[in-house]
Amino acid sequence: MAKKPQQPVKRHYSKHQVAKFEAQRKRQRIIFATGLSVIGIVLALVGIGVYKGWYVDQYKPMHTTVLTVGDTKYNVAYFVDALRHFTGGDSQYAYYFIDAVSERIQLNQLMVEKASEMGYTISDDEIDAAIEENSLTDVPAVRDIVRASLLTDKLKTEYFDPQVPQTAEQREALAMLLESENAASDVLAGITTDEEFAAKAAELSLESNTKTDSGSIGFKPAGTITSLYGSEILEKYIFSTEGYDYALVQDADVSKQRAYWLMEVLERKTDSEQIHTLGMLLPSEQVALEVKARLAAGESWGDLAVEFSQLANVEENQGDMDWITFSSVPENVADIIFATDVELNTVLDPIQDDTNYTRGGCWIVRLKSIDENRQLSEDDRKLLISDKLDQWTADLKAANLDKLTNTFSDELITFAITQLDK
Numbered sequence: 001m002a003k004k005p006q007q008p009v010k011r012h013y014s015k016h017q018v019a020k021f022e023a024q025r026k027r028q029r030i031i032f033a034t035g036l037s038v039i040g041i042v043l044a045l046v047g048i049g050v051y052k053g054w055y056v057d058q059y060k061p062m063h064t065t066v067l068t069v070g071d072t073k074y075n076v077a078y079f080v081d082a083l084r085h086f087t088g089g090d091s092q093y094a095y096y097f098i099d100a101v102s103e104r105i106q107l108n109q110l111m112v113e114k115a116s117e118m119g120y121t122i123s124d125d126e127i128d129a130a131i132e133e134n135s136l137t138d139v140p141a142v143r144d145i146v147r148a149s150l151l152t153d154k155l156k157t158e159y160f161d162p163q164v165p166q167t168a169e170q171r172e173a174l175a176m177l178l179e180s181e182n183a184a185s186d187v188l189a190g191i192t193t194d195e196e197f198a199a200k201a202a203e204l205s206l207e208s209n210t211k212t213d214s215g216s217i218g219f220k221p222a223g224t225i226t227s228l229y230g231s232e233i234l235e236k237y238i239f240s241t242e243g244y245d246y247a248l249v250q251d252a253d254v255s256k257q258r259a260y261w262l263m264e265v266l267e268r269k270t271d272s273e274q275i276h277t278l279g280m281l282l283p284s285e286q287v288a289l290e291v292k293a294r295l296a297a298g299e300s301w302g303d304l305a306v307e308f309s310q311l312a313n314v315e316e317n318q319g320d321m322d323w324i325t326f327s328s329v330p331e332n333v334a335d336i337i338f339a340t341d342v343e344l345n346t347v348l349d350p351i352q353d354d355t356n357y358t359r360g361g362c363w364i365v366r367l368k369s370i371d372e373n374r375q376l377s378e379d380d381r382k383l384l385i386s387d388k389l390d391q392w393t394a395d396l397k398a399a400n401l402d403k404l405t406n407t408f409s410d411e412l413i414t415f416a417i418t419q420l421d422k
Contacts, residue, residue: 081141108148180284288350
């Protein structure tokens with residue numbers, strides 16, 4: 001006969017035991033709840049630390065959009081990679097690249113979009129090959145830079161090259177740059193032959209190419225002289241004149257490595273080797289002497305500084321350089337103004353400075369010959385092709401200004417530069 005299943009024994013607890021069990025369960029609930037609270041607090045603190053130390057300080061700024069081209073957006077992380085590419089990762093002078101890199105990113109995108117409309121594109125395989133060949137970092141910013149570079153070469157070869165003729169009218173000339181009309185007149189007075197001109201140009205010209213080439217500008221087509229010699233005025237004269245005599249051509253925009261300081265020392269601190277001085281950076285001795293004469297006649301230093309000085313921020317400081325040290329100005333200038341016997345509150349004679357660049361000068365120029373249909377050199381054709389590309393990109397940017405935004409703040413610029421050292 002089968003046994004009946006054994007029934008579990010029903011236990012009975014005293015009131016004291018029941019009370020004890022209830023107290024134990026209560027303590028367990030309290031301990032459990034307290035444990036969860038502690039864990040929550042710890043996680044919250046860790047979360048706050050991560051939020052403040054990583055999200056706020058690193059993740060958020062790196063993912064902030066700072067540049068746009070239409071619907072295309074570029075964040076700080078992208079910009080840092082581009083900046084690292086163009087600076088080699090050197091943060092010391094990176095600040096001076098900020099604007100150029102920002103503009104290059106935007107211009108590259110405009111160029112890629114426009115070229116695509118024209119039927120010119122670069123494949124990913126071409127980009128991969130260029131990155132591998134040049135051992136570049138394979139990140140989106142660098143890929144875009146490589147794409148634009150390859151596209152530039154393609155446009156030059158396939159689009160702009162056919163637009164430049166093989167032959168054209170070319171003109172041969174002699175030229176040298178002097179600091180002023182007075183200086184040019186004095187030099188020209190001693191020249192009677194082209195050989196004498198060549199010797200003077202090699203000695204005195206303030207434009208590097210004409211100095212190196214002894215004043216000789218070989219046969220050149222229109223559109224190359226401005227680029228090679230930094231003077232639109234010079235090119236206009238050479239391609240418009242019908243005479244073959246020497247002429248003086250004023251050029252207010254040409255850049256040259258020659259300046260003159262007009263200084264007035266106001267105070268001196270002997271213990272700290274500082275002086276408080278007024279200063280103007282002027283383009284020629286002729287201008288410096290004219291300004292000094294006007295000061296002597298009672299005109300205001302500030303007004304004349306704003307009108308003539310080529311120092312930065314002259315509109316704000318009115319030519320007052322404040323307290324400066326010996327190293328604040330070129331050594332030959334410092335030797336004079338820091339001399340212990342320099343007379344205070346007196347405008348000093350102009351001091352020549354061949355370390356600073358200023359705008360403005362005067363050309364001595366002579367047209368030598370004209371060839372109406374001369375073969376262009378390869379170098380001149382490359383220059384004309386590059387000029388066409390530059391004009392194309394300038395027009396492209398001008399036509400799309402409404403698509404471009406730059407919201408870089410000083411804080412984000414500083415942040416971006418610091419990332420180069422990481």
